[in-house]
């Protein structure tokens with residue numbers, strides 16, 4: 001399927017690895033020029049070069065912390081006006097409700113709520129002006145099916161979800177579509193670190209912990225960054241103009257939520 005976005009330009013935040021990388025690769029395969037962000041310059045440059053070699057599109061790396069005003073300014077000044085924005089950042093650590101301080105919440109809110117909102121506020125005016133734009137926020141299954149030990153993530157991402165629910169409906173009439181993409185368990189570094197934590201807690205090997213978690217997924221496996229990226233690219237495509245303010249769960253059936 002031709003996604004109808006060849007020649008457009010996207011910012012992909014937190015995209016040197018994992019799900020963000022999958023989104024950047026899929027958009028580049030659809031002919032979209034990419035401004036690619038992550039903090040670590042070496043991995044970012046390597047990923048930018050891999051995507052350029054695989055697709056032939058221009059990928060401009062911007063090494064910056066997207067959770068800071070300075071980091072966002074660096075990305076936005078390099079990118080200029082864009083047609084597509086994919087927001088993303090690392091997830092807050094797991095823990096226990098007794099231990100979370102105000103500073104812990106502020107850090108989670110900065111990373112997973114206020115940073116994507118600030119990026120949207122920066123790019124939406126030009127999208128509205130040109131009467132076309134797409135935003136996909138990478139959030140989490142925990143928005144619809146909260147995970148107890150991920151309380152910092154549940155809290156921050158719920159705030160972002162609320163913002164998107166309202167704002168997406170205010171910009172839809174201008175051809176600007178904002179939606180959220182909710183990962184379940186996907187095979188990325190984040191999944192390996194969660195497997196490692198579960199293995200330590202249960203006194204089993206990382207492979208056993210992974211197998212136990214995979215067995216809970218009706219699809220019988222973790223998702224891949226490639227299929228996550230393909231879904232993101234469709235949500236950024238010319239065909240997704242009637243999709244407004246949705247929370248698209250990509251979890252292999254893990255969460256049995258009927259509506």
Ligand code: NAP
Pocket residue numbers: 013014015016017018019020037038039040041043064065066067088089090091092138139140141183184185186187188189190191
């Ligand atoms: P990942 O494999 O660890 O990759 C994270 C990417 O984000 C890396 O490129 C990392 O590069 C970059 N990054 C992290 N913090 C950043 C920051 N402050 N500024 C700019 N770049 C930053 O993670 P993932 O599995 O793709 O997860 C992506 C998001 O989805 C996370 O919020 C995670 O909580 C959420 N999620 C993932 C899963 C899953 O199963 N994978 C499930 C639910 C939710 P640098 O470290 O070099 O900056």
